[in-house]
Amino acid sequence: xxxxxxxxxxxxxxxxxxxxxxxxxxxxxxxxxxxxxxxxxxxxxxxxxxxxxxxxxxxxxxxxxxxxxxxxxxxxxxxxxxxxxxxxxxxxxxxxxxxxxxxxxxxxxxxxxxxxxxxxxxxxxxxxxxxxxxxxxxxxxxx
Amino acid sequence: xxxxxxxxxxxxxxxxxxxxxxxxxxxxxxxxxxxxxxxxxxxxxxxxxxxxxxxxxxxxxxxxxxxxxxxxxxxxxxxxxxxxxxxxxxxxxxxxxxxxxxxxxxxxxxxxxxxxxxxxxxxxxxxxxxxxxxxxxxxxxxxxxxxxxxxxxxxxxxxxxxxxxxxxxxxxxxxxxxxxxxxxxxxxxxxxxxxxxxxxxxxxxxxxxxxxxxxxxxxxxxxxxxxxxxxxxxxxxxxxxxxxxxxxxxxxxxxxxxxxxxxxxxxxxxxxxxxxxxxxxxxxxxxxxxxxxxxxxxxxxxxx
Numbered sequence: 238x239x240x241x242x243x244x245x246x247x248x249x250x251x252x253x254x255x256x257x258x259x260x261x262x263x264x265x266x267x268x269x270x271x272x273x274x275x276x277x278x279x280x281x282x283x284x285x286x287x288x289x290x291x292x293x294x295x296x297x298x299x300x301x302x303x304x305x306x307x308x309x310x311x312x313x314x315x316x317x318x319x320x321x322x323x324x325x326x327x328x329x330x331x332x333x334x335x336x337x338x339x340x341x342x343x344x345x346x347x348x349x350x351x352x353x354x355x356x357x358x359x360x361x362x363x364x365x366x367x368x369x370x371x372x373x374x375x376x377x378x379x380x
Numbered sequence: 381x382x383x384x385x386x387x388x389x390x391x392x393x394x395x396x397x398x399x400x401x402x403x404x405x406x407x408x409x410x411x412x413x414x415x416x417x418x419x420x421x422x423x424x425x426x427x428x429x430x431x432x433x434x435x436x437x438x439x440x441x442x443x444x445x446x447x448x449x450x451x452x453x454x455x456x457x458x459x460x461x462x463x464x465x466x467x468x469x470x471x472x473x474x475x476x477x478x479x480x481x482x483x484x485x486x487x488x489x490x491x492x493x494x495x496x497x498x499x500x501x502x503x504x505x506x507x508x509x510x511x512x513x514x515x516x517x518x519x520x521x522x523x524x525x526x527x528x529x530x531x532x533x534x535x536x537x538x539x540x541x542x543x544x545x546x547x548x549x550x551x552x553x554x555x556x557x558x559x560x561x562x563x564x565x566x567x568x569x570x571x572x573x574x575x576x577x578x579x580x581x582x583x584x585x586x587x588x589x590x591x592x593x594x595x596x597x598x599x600x601x602x603x604x605x606x607x608x609x610x611x612x613x614x615x616x617x618x619x620x621x622x623x624x625x626x627x628x629x630x631x632x633x634x635x636x637x638x639x640x641x642x643x644x645x646x647x648x649x650x651x652x653x654x655x656x657x658x659x660x661x662x663x664x665x666x667x668x669x670x671x672x673x674x675x676x677x678x679x680x681x682x683x684x
Contacts, residue, residue, distance in 0.1 A: 344501045346480040351459050353486060371482020372503055 241275045241292060243320045248300055250291040251313040255279050258289035261312075264304055264337060267293065303331035307338075307367070332359050334367065338376055345372035381485050381497045383509040383546045395514050398663070398670035402518075405438070411673060412441030418471035419445035420463065420487075421498070422478040427639065428498050428507070431661070432475045435668035444471065449479075461490040468492040473675055476500075494675035502538050508638055509542040510671065511664035516595060518663060519634055519656055525552035531586055532599035532619050532644060535563040539638045540599060544569055548578060555580040556589050560615045563605060585618050590629045596621070598637045598657075600644050622646040629654065636660055 253261060258276045267274055273294035282288040293300065297316055305312060306328035314326040334357045340347045347355050347369070356370040367376040386394065401408050417436040419429050424447055433443045460478070464487040467474050475496045476484045481503035488495040499505040517523045528547070530540050534557055544565070547553050555573065557565050557580060564582060573580050583589050590596065601619045606612040621635065626649060637645060637657040649655050 342481065344479075344481050344503075346460065346478070346482040346486050346500075349480060350461065350483075350486055353459075353461070369482070371485050372501075373481075 239277060241277060244273070244292055244294045244317050245320060246297060246318050247272070247292065247294040248297070249315040249317060249322075250293070250305070251288070251315060252282070252285060253289040253291060253312050254309060255285070255287035255289055257309065258291045261291060261305070261308055264308055265293075265300065270295075272299075302326060302328060303334065304337050306330050307334055310365075330359055330362060330365060333357070333370075338367075340369040340372065340374060341377070342369065342372050342374040345369060345374060347371060381488065381506065382504050383506045383513070383542055384549075385506075388549055391510075391513065394510070394667070394670050394674055395517050397673065398514050398666040399518060401666050401669050402663075408439050408669065408673070410440040412436060412439035412676065415441040415473070415676060416471040417441055417443045417445075417672065418467045418474040419443060419447070419498075420467060420474055420476045420478075421445065421447045422449040422476075422480075422483070424448045425477050425499060428477060429475075431507075431664050432496075432498065432668055435665050435672055438665070439669055439672070441672075460486050463487075464491045464495065473672060496671060496675070502536070504542060505538055506542065507664070507668055507671065508539050509546050510667045511660060512539070512543050512597070512636060512638070513546060514667045515636060515656060515660045515663045516634075519659070520594070523547075524550035526594035527554040527556060527592055528595040528597060529556040529558055529586070529589060529593040530565075530597045530599070531558040531621075532601045533563045533605060534559040534565040534599070536605065537599045540597070541566070541569060543597065544573075548573070548576060553578065556593065557582045558584070558586050558589060558619070560584060560601070560606075560611070560618075562607065562611070563601065584615075586621070586625060587618070587628070590625055590633075593629065593633050596629070596633060596635050598635060598641070598644055600642055620644050620646065621649060623648060626652060626654070 258278055262268060262276060275292040277290040279287045280290055297318065302314065310328040310330055312328060314328065315322045316324040316326060336354050338357060339355045347353055357367040357376055358370050360366045360368040368374065417432065419432055421429050429447060436443050460483050468491050471493060473494045475498040476487055477498040478484060478500050481501040483500050484495055484497035497504055497506050513523060520526065534540050544555065598621055601616060603612050620643060633654055634656040635654055639657060
């Protein structure tokens with residue numbers, strides 16, 4: 238088993254679906270900053286078989302948890318301060334997501350309008366369906 | 381932006397106003413004096429544009445605008461956001477038609493004047509739906525408690541989708557969808573009807589159901605929508621309304637059509653008192669007049 242040291246302040250994202258952590262790394266825009274990140278993939282898990290874990294050393298106000306809920310609301314978020322878990326956060330599906338995912342409908346105004354943010358609105362909470370605010374095209378999570 | 385932006389009560393007020401305009405046209409002839417409507421049509425739609433312009437001119441207002449993207453600054457690459465900011469300085473209200481879905485919503489977000497969606501790609505065409513609802517209410521005296529047949533291309537027809545969506549809010553409506561297999565109503569619409577326990581039927585032949593209908597909403601079945609010529613030839617006559625089919629319909633059934641029609645309604649039906657599609661065009665002007673007045677917060681005449 239791989240050993241990764243404790244973090245002073247930040248987040249430990251646990252129970253990520255195996256193989257998904259790289260995707261999350263990009264969506265949280267961690268590649269754009271200089272936070273210390275540990276990505277542990279395909280860890281044996283009694284609950285999930287295999288899982289990924291992501292450790293991020295950053296100020297606890299820095300992470301956009303809304304995005305995380307959109308990606309996978311079953312992820313466990315441990316908030317760390319002073320090397321201790323100070324809170325576990327429940328993820329709630331955000332009503333609106335701005336600038337994270339793009340509308341792929343070629344007939345949508347977002348395909349031509351300059352500097353218009355791509356905004357998605359939660360249309361069906363149970364089915365976790367998001368639709369483009371402008372053209373109402375459903376976001377296809379497979380694409 | 382969408383017909384559902386108005387609550388049922390707000391729609392009732394809008395239709396009351398439209399009906400008042402219908403019978404008291406003189407009262408409204410100067411209601412928009414000194415006001416300017418901008419018709420920003422990024423794709424040509426003569427019918428809708430003229431209906432808006434007629435609505436404004438009948439109320440003593442003026443109109444300006446463009447009728448295709450080539451004659452506007454869009455051809456130079458100007459964004460919708462910038463165009464509407466400029467239009468806001470020129471006019472008091474704007475009707476926008478755009479080939480891109482959601483463009484009028486973007487405009488409304490940046491505009492300091494009311495923006496009416498006059499059709500955005502295959503997405504919404506709310507003033508057509510308002511026209512359909514006003515026609516139904518005016519000619520039947522109510523919205524609700526009837527059976528409506530929607531016939532033709534139910535897959536790609538945005539007017540049909542909007543109308544179904546808008547009628548879902550009224551009680552006692554049964555839908556009968558009449559179309560070839562290839563052009564059935566999309567699943568998300570039938571799923572929504574099932575969830576709301578709204579009765580509907582899907583059939584292939586108009587002949588089989590025409591006797592049950594209070595309204596028949598016709599749309600055009602286009603040849604290019606079919607996978608092969610053979611199917612088109614086999615099915616096309618099912619969706620053409622002629623005298624023989626009309627003879628099985630109720631005496632007070634009304635035929636609606638968003639127009640333009642090509643051959644899906646035989647010309648000799650025009651003389652039938654049940655043909656309501658040209659009256660529908662007239663209601664289109666009244667409902668646009670009522671909409672412009674409401675959005676400009678006209679408070680004279682009846683309260684709106």
